[in-house]
Structure formats: structure tokens, C-alpha cells
Amino acid sequence: MAGDQLFDTDNAVELDGKDVILRDVRAYRLARVQQQLLRHKVPAILLYDPVNIRYATDTSNMQVWAGRNPSRYVMIFADGRVVAWEFHSCEHVWDGLDLHVELRSAVSWTFFNAGHAAESRAEVWGAEVVDVFRKHAPNDCRLAVDRLDPMGAAYLQKNGLTLLDGQVLMEEARAIKSAGELVLIGESLRTCEKGIERMQRELRPGITEQDLWANLHFENIRHGGEWIETRLLASGDRTNPWMHECSARTLQAGELLAFDTDMVGPNGYCSDISRTWLVGGGRPSDEQRRLYETAYKQVHFNMDLLRPGMTFREFSDKAWKIPEQFLKNRYCCLAHGIGMVDEYPSIAHQVDWDSAGYDGQFETGMTLCVESYIGADGGTQGVKLEQQVVLTEHGCVPLTACSFETDWL
Known part of the structure; x- marks a missing residue:
């Protein structure tokens, strides 16, 4: 079974320490962005998404806040040139990087920062962006x-630029991980596993969902992690349907507890693990064991199926068939890419293919999460499982040693 072997990120590459790994990863990621620009014949890309900026430059500045408040931006040229506009008095976030960058002061024109002067501030911003672009790409208008x-967007287009979808380029760049990236992903996962172990130690009747969830946050921040994208932890009848975020509900003995970490850990890489436990120990009921066994089968069947060279459509068609009683409450996808956050691709169920599916091909070096949620329509409990994996030339290999409840099977 492909799922029986844990990928050893500690031995993925022979490097002389963390600084060398980071240096190589930074060079690899910037080169991936350049390759996409050249492939799509686009001279430059303007980045505002904090995750894309982190990928291309390995700079991080108030990631969650910057995601809501467009306050720093970077232009990457196909020849490797980098021009960065940094937030007020934050040039220091670029210190220590082996990166030739032209640093400028960012101009913010959101209503929060500019009020009713937003339009005139946007013109100042746009004039500088257009000037930088034309200085380095005088014979092109595509950005x-x-x-x-x-x-x-309206200002840039009014001034002669043709805007293209840069998210496509960045998602495709981020899809294939280097050996060094796998080392960094492993560091994030080890931190996540510490948080899960702490949660399991604290799991007991009488604790609230929020108190339990706080243990994952504690270990993440303690070990240099960054944030958690969701609050998906639920107990008892809140496990069905899935997608309840944690609450002040008190856990009761004998009920199920399920969670999905969605944790952006050290180095900005996401650890995305789902497990389901029994509160209070003892033996789960026959119904709980049946739900768990069904979810476990789905995850491991689909892990065994995954291979480089397989198309997304082929995987969707051949994936484990969800029993009819659980189909309505199925998880939103069969599997999805994972890197700094959830990434391309997202693989639709066969039943959803016409409305949500798109084709492509799995490649060696992709990191993915294989998903399952099993809970009957109208039921009172459900099981959520998810395994983070890497695709090698031999198939699908787990990236985490976080255990399943195999004694329930």
C-alpha cells in the first residue's frame, strides 16, 4: 500500500543546515516564477497576494492583515529583476536575503488609508507602476x-497596459516542490504533529472545543509558525454535517471529535491534517466504527490510486465510490494541492465533474491532501480524515506520521 511509507523529509536532500536550504529554496521558487513568465510570454507580474509575495521573495509582513489591506506589492520580471514596494518603514523585512531588489515605498489607495482621496492616490500609485513596467519592458504592454x-485595474488599462491573470502563473509555479521545500514542509508538519499530540493529551470530557483547539495554536506559535486559516473542530452532533467551526460547546464522553488543522506553520508552509477521535476513551460504538472505517477506506484507496502521469479526470472517475447514504454530505473535493496554503489542483468528485471539474495531470513533486468526510444525510455524527502526501515516481507517499485509529477498523 502506498500509504504505508512515510516520506523522510529529514533525508530529502544533503545540505549543510537551514540557511543553505533556505537559500536554495528561494532561488528555486523565484526561478519557477520566471519560468512561468517566459512560458506565457509575459514580461512581468505584479503581486499583491501575501502568499505569492512570500513564495517569490520569501518576505513576510503581517500576512493576514496584508491580505485584507493591500499595502505592499512586488513586480517580478521574466529576467529575474525584482522591484518591491514595501509598507511604511518596513524595509527591514528584506534584510538578510540574497536577493537583488529595488526597494520603494508603497502607495496605499484603499479607503481605509486614503479615504475620499482614494482615486487621486490610485493615480499616484498607477503612474509609478506604469513607469517601472515601461522602464524594464518598453516593447510590451502585457502585465x-x-x-x-x-x-x-482601471487606471493601468487606461494607461495602455493589458492585464492578464497572474494567479494562473503563480499556482502553476507553486505546484511542483523542490527537495528543499519538502524539508521545510516537514518542519511545519512536525510542528503540527506536536500540536495534535498536545490536543490528544488534553482531550477529555468537560473541556470546550475552543479550549482544545487552542493547543494547536499554542504549539504553532511556540515553534515559529504563523497562523491557522480555519477553526474547523467539532464534536458530537456538530460533526454532521462537516464545516462547523469550534465553539464553546463542552465535550461529552463517548462522542466523536473531528478537526482539520489548516495550519500555516514555520517557513510559511501549510500543514493540513484531519483526524477524528473518541472523547473519553473506551470503545467506539458500532456506528462510529463503521463511519470511521468507511472514511479510512476512501482516503487509503485514493492514495493507492494516485500516480504521476494520471489525469485529474481519470483519478476522479476511478476514485473510491462513496455509498449513496453519505453522498450528499461528501467533502467538497477528492484531493487538493498543498504548499504555503491550499493550492492547485482541486479534484472534483465524479458526480460534480460537469459543474466543478477541470482536467490536468498529476506530476512528480506535487504535494497533495487526500480528503474524506463520511456522515449520513440527516445523521448525528460524522468522521473527517485527511492525509498530506507527496507524489514520487513510485506513487503517493505520506508526509506525516500522525496516526489513524486503526484499532477501530
Whole structure:
């Protein structure tokens, strides 16, 4: 079974320490962005998404806040040139990087920062962006952009630039991980596993969902992690349907507890693990064991199926068939890419293919999460499982040693 072997991220590459790994990863990631620009014949990309900026430059500045408040931006050229506009008095976040960058002061034109002067501030911003682009790409008008508010997009287009979808380029760049990236992903996963172990030690009747969930946050921050994208932890009848975020509900003995970590850990890489436990120990009921066994079968069947060279459509068609009673409450996808956050691709169930599916091909070096949620329509409990894996030339290999409840099977 492909799922029986844990990928050893500690021995993925022979490097002389963390600094060397980071240096190589930074060079690899910037080169991936350049390759996509050249492949799509686009001279430059303007990045606002904090995750894309982190990928391309390995700089991080108030990631969650910057995701809501467009306050720093970077232009990457196909020749490797980097121009960065940094937030007020934050040039220090670029210290220590082996990266030739032209640093400028960012101009923010959101209503929060500019009020009713937003339009005139956007013109100042846009004039500088257009000037930088034309200085380094005088014979082209195509600029890729990952995300941009309407006023900014309108100004650039009014001044002769043709805007292209930069998110496509960045998702494709991020899809294939280097050996060094796998080492960094492993560090994030080991931190996540510490948080899960702490949660399991604290799991007992009488604790609230929120108190239990706080243990994952504690270990993440303690070990240099960054944030957690969701609060998906539920107990008892809140496990069905899935997607309840944690609450002040008190856990009761004999009920199920399920969670999904969605944890952006050290080095900005996401650890995405789902497990389901029994509160209070003892033996689960026959119904709980049946739900768990069904979810376990789905995850491991689909892990065994995954291979480089397989198309997304082929995987969807051949994937484990969900029994009819659980189909309505199925998870939103069969599997999805994972890196710094959830990434391309997202693989639709066969039943959803016409409305949500898109084709492509699995490649060696992709990191993925294989998903399952099993809970009957109208039921009172459910099981959520998810395994993070890497695709090698031999198939699908787990990246985490976080255990399943195999004694329930």
C-alpha cells in the first residue's frame, strides 16, 4: 500500500543546515516564477497576494492583515529583476536575503488609508507602476496581476497596459516542490504533529472545543509558525454535517471529535491534517466504527490510486465510490494541492465533474491532501480524515506520521 511509507523529509536532500536550504529554496521558487513568465510570454507580474509575495521573495509582513489591506506589492520580471514596494518603514523585512531588489515605498489607495482621496492616490500609485513596467519592458504592454482592486485595474488599462491573470502563473509555479521545500514542509508538519499530540493529551470530557483547539495554536506559535486559516473542530452532533467551526460547546464522553488543522506553520508552509477521535476513551460504538472505517477506506484507496502521469479526470472517475447514504454530505473535493496554503489542483468528485471539474495531470513533486468526510444525510455524527502526501515516481507517499485509529477498523 502506498500509504504505508512515510516520506523522510529529514533525508530529502544533503545540505549543510537551514540557511543553505533556505537559500536554495528561494532561488528555486523565484526561478519557477520566471519560468512561468517566459512560458506565457509575459514580461512581468505584479503581486499583491501575501502568499505569492512570500513564495517569490520569501518576505513576510503581517500576512493576514496584508491580505485584507493591500499595502505592499512586488513586480517580478521574466529576467529575474525584482522591484518591491514595501509598507511604511518596513524595509527591514528584506534584510538578510540574497536577493537583488529595488526597494520603494508603497502607495496605499484603499479607503481605509486614503479615504475620499482614494482615486487621486490610485493615480499616484498607477503612474509609478506604469513607469517601472515601461522602464524594464518598453516593447510590451502585457502585465500579469494576481489580484487588484477595480480602481487600480482601471487606471493601468487606461494607461495602455493589458492585464492578464497572474494567479494562473503563480499556482502553476507553486505546484511542483523542490527537495528543499519538502524539508521545510516537514518542519511545519512536525510542528503540527506536536500540536495534535498536545490536543490528544488534553482531550477529555468537560473541556470546550475552543479550549482544545487552542493547543494547536499554542504549539504553532511556540515553534515559529504563523497562523491557522480555519477553526474547523467539532464534536458530537456538530460533526454532521462537516464545516462547523469550534465553539464553546463542552465535550461529552463517548462522542466523536473531528478537526482539520489548516495550519500555516514555520517557513510559511501549510500543514493540513484531519483526524477524528473518541472523547473519553473506551470503545467506539458500532456506528462510529463503521463511519470511521468507511472514511479510512476512501482516503487509503485514493492514495493507492494516485500516480504521476494520471489525469485529474481519470483519478476522479476511478476514485473510491462513496455509498449513496453519505453522498450528499461528501467533502467538497477528492484531493487538493498543498504548499504555503491550499493550492492547485482541486479534484472534483465524479458526480460534480460537469459543474466543478477541470482536467490536468498529476506530476512528480506535487504535494497533495487526500480528503474524506463520511456522515449520513440527516445523521448525528460524522468522521473527517485527511492525509498530506507527496507524489514520487513510485506513487503517493505520506508526509506525516500522525496516526489513524486503526484499532477501530
